[in-house]
Amino acid sequence: xxxxxxxxxxxxxxxxxxxxGVSRQRIYQLIxxxxxxxxxxxxxxxxxxxxxxxxIISQSQGKIKSKSSYQIWEENLEQ
Numbered sequence: 001x002x003x004x005x006x007x008x009x010x011x012x013x014x015x016x017x018x019x020x021g022v023s024r025q026r027i028y029q030l031i032x033x034x035x036x037x038x039x040x041x042x043x044x045x046x047x048x049x050x051x052x053x054x055x056i057i058s059q060s061q062g063k064i065k066s067k068s069s070y071q072i073w074e075e076n077l078e079q
Contacts, residue, residue: 010039010046019052020059030055 016036017024027047031038036055037048 009049011049011052013038013045013047016047016052020056 011019013024013027013031017027020027027036028045030036031045031047035051037051038045040046
């Protein structure tokens, strides 16, 4: 059964938390909100690596957008 989890790129919730830079409790909250795909096996949550990576990308894009005004300011200083 564990081989199936590994083969389909499911990672433990604690690993997902480390990848996202959040607590395990936050990962469980995201699972309950339907924002991360997850399965349980023997009482352990495994999260879809693809949904974790998509969340990281979407979060980083949001940060880039929020920094755009700073980048514009920086570009104006160089002129």
